[in-house]
Amino acid sequence: MGPQLRELIATGCIAVVAGCVEAPQQRRAVPSYDDFTGKLIQLNADQNGDGRIDQWTYIEGNQPIRGEADTDGDGRIDRWEYFDKAATLTLVGTSSRGDGIEDTWTTPAPSADGETMVVTSRHRDRAFDHREFYRGQTLVRSEDDTNNDGRIDKWERYDGAVLREAAFDTSFTRGRADRRVQYDEKGRFVLVEEDPDGDGKFVRVDGGAPKPPDPPGA
Ligand SMILES: [Ca+2]
Ligand SMILES: [Ca+2]
Ligand SMILES: [Ca+2]
Incomplete structure (x- = not known):
């Protein structure tokens, strides 16, 4: 695991979901490992500190490949993130009706x-x-x-x-x-x-x- 990823786990700031700048203590990412290979495959975090996981980041080869987040805490995913091989965010998915169905994708830059x-x-x-x-x-x-x-x-x-x-x-x-x-x-x-x-x-x-x-x- 690279130092960058270790830091991300510590701060719970794997993705660019708003709120990563001032991470309060309770925002902690929970890593999941593949039972067979022992590799890190997922990081879950509670970004708003209400005790419920609201951010899921999928990892491949120590890089984030995809992220999901429930940014308004209604229990439904409302933000999807896609990363390229350099771990750069390339596309952000959203739901135009806020019903958990991804139907709109925006380039972040x-x-x-x-x-x-x-x-x-x-x-x-x-x-x-x-x-x-x-x-x-x-x-x-x-x-x-x-x-x-x-x-x-x-x-x-x-x-x-x-x-x-x-x-x-x-x-x-x-x-x-x-x-x-x-x-x-x-x-x-x-x-x-x-x-x-x-x-x-x-x-x-x-x-x-x-x-x-x-x-x-x-
Ligand atoms: Ca939460
Ligand atoms: Ca939501
Ligand atoms: Ca056509």
Whole structure:
């Protein structure tokens, strides 16, 4: 066991759940070991000091790989944490309805290009069918899998709070847009353009109403 992990057990601060800065005495992590290998596999902690375990961290090879927490003490998990091989927190899961079902995942820090991602499973089945990308608090774009086949088929781009472009893969197979609808800075419809042969060149469609495609079978 590395010194870092030993310290984490002592303080009960294995994950980045709020409250790790000023750990009162009663916050103590309880380690669990694999009966067969003797390796540390889990750390449980009582972060709010009410005598009930409310944080569970799963360990592999002395690194946290996953964490769960009941941060509001209602007996249901409301925060899920995922770590990469360097023990960096990469994704935080939450429950939009607070009912213990994980349906939303947020990147805890912006990517190299400055965007934070929020992924949603709208059917709450762990299929990631909606993604939003933010700069600071501002929504800049979104992606959707509208027919739940695992492929993104709709893209939206925002400027401020205004939708400026909605793009669709009307084939539902290409994985890139073949129809785009443009809006001006006030969100008013400007034009529709299409790339029916998928060569990347869009041609304006005259007189076409900005109608999104219906998913197959809808
Ligand atoms: Ca507790
Ligand atoms: Ca809870
Ligand atoms: Ca799709």
